[in-house]
Amino acid sequence: MDRNINKKVIYIFSMLNIVTQISGVQIYQAPSRVVAKLGETLNIRYGLSKINGIQLERLYSDVNQLIYKTPNFTDYYKNRWQVTPSGESSTYLFTVNNVKKIDGFIINATVTDDNSADSKTTAIALYDSDLRIVKYPLTVQVEDEKFDFICEFNLWGSSSINFEVMMKDRQISSFSTITYTDGLITLNSSIIATWDMNNEAFYCQLKLYKDGNDNFLLFKSKNPVKIKVEYKVRDINIAKDIKKDELICSAIGNPIPKYEWRMKNGTIVSTDSKLVIKDEWQGKNDYECTAWNIVKEKRNTLTKTVSYSKSTSGSSKTNEINLVIFYLIILLSVISV
Incomplete structure (x- = not known):
């Protein structure tokens, strides 16, 4: 019986060894989105299931541009992009100092070995300046009529945002469109004036999402404006x-x-x-x-x-006083007689 147990143990270890050899490299850590301000530092971290090389490409609609393949950057990126460590590893940290508008794009990271291949995409969003109100009603509005409220923000690359008009820390219901034009994102809202908007402060708010829907940068326009509404x-x-x-x-x-x-x-x-x-x-x-x-x-x-x-x-008190005076007059008359 002991020999049978030993055979089973040897068999299990043999199978585990085979599975380990067959299983390929995987990327288990990669941000879906990263955000940075122009001129600052951008960091992108990758974690692999084992020591292996990695390849980064900038994604285009038709053609991909190579950024890095262990251990070298291409000529276009080697002066500003850095990686730690420089050789094969199970973890990589890519750093871009003094990030520029041209760094806003989508990266595809790929790892391969003899058994498999795996890839992850990361969207880079870059921003600059403050959130600005560029159009709002300067005249008194009338209840139930529409007015325009427009805000702008400088943003490059691939981003996920929530852009809205706010009053009293709550979102204003409106028909809104968001447009992107050469690093400028514009929120154009058509708002129906209501009585409770009168003399209230309006501002714009933008959530710029990083990795995950609960992780974001929050921007608010610095100078709220007050709207006058006749109602x-x-x-x-x-x-x-x-x-x-x-x-x-x-x-x-x-x-x-x-x-x-x-x-x-x-x-x-x-x-x-x-x-x-x-x-x-x-x-x-x-x-x-x-x-x-x-x-x-x-x-x-x-x-x-x-x-x-x-x-x-x-009136009751007046009647009481009059009655007292009447009795006093009678009393005085009796005394005088």
Whole structure:
């Protein structure tokens, strides 16, 4: 039985040795995207399953351009590109100092041996300058009408981005197009003006993704701009101040709303936001507030009605005083007799 066990162990080790010999080299570490600023340093790391040479090519639509094949760079790249180590290895670090616009492209890394071949692509994106707002409305906009908001950013190479217009740290819903032209990326957004945009700060935001969707550089335009929006009156409300016998009407809008108070019969009794209940309006009455403004020569109105009972405490005290005076007069008359 011991001999059979030894045979099985020898067989297993033999098979493992065969599998090890047959298995080819693989690239297990390679960034899908790398990002760098013009003039700075770009690093690209590769990890192989075993010691082996590596080849880098710049990808074109039809023809690939050789960059490096262990141990040498081609003449076009050898002055600015470097690699560590210089010979065959299981890890490679490619470095580009003082990166230039021409370095923005897609690299195809390839490893081969007698048994197999493997390859990975890496997209290089290069950026420069700040995110800029180049067009926004300088005049007052009107609710429900469209306006343009345009931002620009300098970007070269192959990139993955998220470009959007922001307000209060939230994305503004819009119809947007993104165009690339010779190192310039432009976001052109058509936005529908809404009431809550009035006097709010707008800015652009760009996420430039590196390796993975959760790894990115975030850019924001430095100087947010405020948008003015005219909108019709909304959100009317009436508050009661019982101590002062007052009703306060409020609403929002741009232009700022004006007010009209009416009695039940339609008579306007005040054109102020505050209505002071008069003494002659005793008992329970209905009071109607109309808030209004004018947008694009059109009068917009909102109306709300409230019931209110005038306090009678003041008149009761007056009656009590009058009654006391009456009894005092009678008392004085009796005494004088």
